[in-house]
Structures are given as C-alpha cells and as structure tokens.
Amino acid sequence: MTANTAPVAMRGIDHACVRVEDFDRAVAWYGEKLGFSIEKRWRAEQLPDVEMAYLSGPSGARIEIIGGGDSCGAPGGGNFMEQFAIRGWNHVCFHSDDVDATVADLASRGVPAVLPPTDFPEAPDKRIAIVQDLDGNFVEFIGPLRSPQSR
Numbered sequence: 001m002t003a004n005t006a007p008v009a010m011r012g013i014d015h016a017c018v019r020v021e022d023f024d025r026a027v028a029w030y031g032e033k034l035g036f037s038i039e040k041r042w043r044a045e046q047l048p049d050v051e052m053a054y055l056s057g058p059s060g061a062r063i064e065i066i067g068g069g070d071s072c073g074a075p076g077g078g079n080f081m082e083q084f085a086i087r088g089w090n091h092v093c094f095h096s097d098d099v100d101a102t103v104a105d106l107a108s109r110g111v112p113a114v115l116p117p118t119d120f121p122e123a124p125d126k127r128i129a130i131v132q133d134l135d136g137n138f139v140e141f142i143g144p145l146r147s148p149q150s151r
Contacts, residue, residue: 015054015062016092020135023051023067029134030055033111036063061094091130091138099127099143106131114138119145 020026030036036055039062043051049069056062096102100117107113115130120142128142 015064016089017064017066018092018133018135018137020065020067020133020137022134023053023065025134026065026067027053027055030057030063030065033106033109033133034058034139036061057094059095063092091140093140093142096141096143098146099129099141100146102141102143103129103131 018026027038031038034057036057039054039056041051041053047069050066051068053065054062055065103113103117111131113129114132115128117127117129120126120128125145126142127145128140130138130140132138
C-alpha cells in the first residue's frame, strides 16, 4: 500500500465520535479536563432522545459526543491492551509536545493515567500515556521522548 492509493479528495480525519452514557457530564468532562468547547449541539429528528455535539479542542482537534436514548456499554476496565480484542474504534490519540507535562496537568485536574508516560517500544522516538474519560473510553497522548536533561 502506498500513499498514492488514497482517494484524491481525502485530506485527513475530521473528527472522532464517542457514545457516552451521560451527555452533559461528558461534554463538561471534555471541556474541563481536555480544553474542548462546544462547536455545535443538535438533535436528529429520527432520534429525539439523543443529543449530539461537535466539540473543538486544541490545535483543531474535533470530537463528536453522542448521548441519551438507548445505549449499551462496551466491556470496560482499566486494561488498555485488553481493549484491542474488542471490535470497533479502540481509542482516540492526541499529539502532545510533552506527554509527561500533559499527564501531570491532567492529574492536577483529577484525571489519573491508566498507562503512565512511557517510552513506546514500537516507535523508539515516541512516548505515550493513556487516560480514560467518565465512560471508560481511552484517550491516548503521544509525543517525542523527553530530553535526557529532563529525565
């Protein structure tokens, strides 16, 4: 597979979507903890009990939140690697210039890491960390290794 096989008009990911149990609580969490704000909020005529919103975040990142109505949860838990066995989207990942600083800031906001900052062996020049939102959805941060002076 080469880069030339992508459709001509496709430029990148517009947004990731997450289904949540409590819409208002999730919107507040993504705002307070990750710095997202509501770009657009709506209800679809076909799903009157369901609320939806696009959230805009740092560096143009966008998330769609869907809540309300009937929903079923995926198997939860704190083991990130076990989630790879579940079909469907596994997690959303944001680039960070400093993964350790990002995780420290999130911890000060009451968001503990389920995978603390660690060097990523599959990409020797990268560092990753993972947190969970209120519904147990995984949010990953990836960035460069810390400089030897800051370790």
